[in-house]
Amino acid sequence: MDARRIVRALKTPVTLLILAAMVYFAARWGMDAARAPIPPRPLDPCVVQEVGPVLKPEHVYVMVYNGSKQDGLAKRLGQILSADGFKVYKRTNADRDDYVQSVVKGHSEDSPEVILVRQAFENIGFEADGRADRTVDVIIGAEQPAPHPAPEFGVPLPDGKACLPDLKLTNTDG
Template identity: 70%
Template sequence: MDTRQTVRALKTPVTLIALLALVVLSANWAWDAVRAPIPRRPHPPCVVKDIGPELKPENVYVEVYNGSETNGLAKRLGQLLSADGFKVLRRVNADRNDYPESLVVGKSEDSPEVILVRQAFDNIAFQADGRTDATVDVIIGANQPVPLENPSFGVPLPDGKACVPEINVAANVD
């Protein structure tokens, strides 16, 4: 068997092996893409509105996440915040369930909406994430937040204007 016949005899099996490898790699990539979580659509940026001399809970949108191993905490805390007048958009599990401490996550520590949400709790940690909307997240950790009894809510606004999210609550409430 000369070189030409050898190449001709090996061409088909080598081509089939290469195509099979391409199909396996493509299938693996597609399977990973299908299993990847769908990223949440971000909330639209907030809009500056004249809401009066104080920011009140009815102008603040909150998402509650359970980051602990105890079931039902996000639902219960969301109900408490709703009873206080906050607009609770979501009550779901966090990305993981091993948060040691509960925390409030928002644009910055001096944002009026963050200050207002922190007024509902006794000594809760804060984490800034620089978001462009005015929503606030409450993540419940193993050390659960202690809601205050009959808190007085209100954050003075020097010019009576606040950055309020433009969110359709009926479409977003879980």
């Protein structure tokens, strides 16, 4: 057998093996991509709106998360905040159930919406996350937040405008 015959005899099987390997790796990549979790859709950034000289609870969207092992805390605190006038957008469990301290999370500590939510509690921690949508999270830990006995809700706005989320109010109890 000369070299030409050997090349001709091996060309088809080698080509088929290469194509089979390419199909295998493409199928594996496709299955991995199909099984990957879908990332959550980011919330829309805030929209500057005219609200008057004072920001009031009816302009603030709050999401309440239960970060403790005790059941029903998010629903109960969500009802309290709703009664205070806040728009409670979500009431559900947190990403974990071992939070020790309760905490408010929002754009920044001096954001009017964060100040307003913190007025509802006597002593509660804060974490800034720079979120663009201007919603506020309240995560309830093992040490539950103490409600302020006589809160005076209102944050003065120098120009009467606030950056508020562009969300539709839907309560999701969890």
